[in-house]
Amino acid sequence: MTLLFAARARGTGKLLGFLLLAMCLSSSFARVERLDDSASPRASVISPPMVSEQGRPLEQYLSGPLPTVGIVNFGRVEYRLATAKYLGQIARIYYVVPVFIAGLRSPSGLLVQWRTTGAFASGSARPGMRTLVWSGTVRDAMMSEQLELNMRIDLRELQLRTGENLSFESFFEIEVSP
Secondary structure, three states, X not given: OXXXXXXHHOOOHHHHHHHHHHHHHHOOOOEEEEOEOOOOOOOOOXXXXXXXXXXXXXXXXXXXXXXXXXXXXXXXXXXXXXXXXXXXXXXXXXXXXXXXXXXXXXXXXEEEEEEOOOOOOOEEEOOOOEEEEEEEEOOOOEEEEEEEEEEEEEHHHEOOXXXXXXXXXXXXXXXXXX
């Protein structure tokens, strides 16, 4: 009480009151954390060759116009997410594509798509997006899921330096309800 009164006397009572209110309210919001996927079989996924929408390797387009869209099919990628510290809690899990991807001039130039047959939802995301793939009560210390991953790249939005490859690390976040 004395601290609050002294602060008001100096004209900062409103600010202090606002800060106290913000602290109380922030504890009622869900917390978001990146999930550890280091137990996944392939921590780094090597990209297979990019093909056109017709399935032809881009090297076959040495003469004539290049296609405007490139497709990279990664096939089935297994993720193992460490969820032990969230056991029994209500949570949402998101698939996140990072905002910045070296060599990509615009987020509209890349679309990551995935299909699943497990507990996660199929979906798609562009750079800077986080897409909900699962929600419920966490019941296992390790969640394992397989995604059929592919990327659609607008080649007009790709500007790589010689010898540089398109590379980024997508990841999962968990949002735990209070």
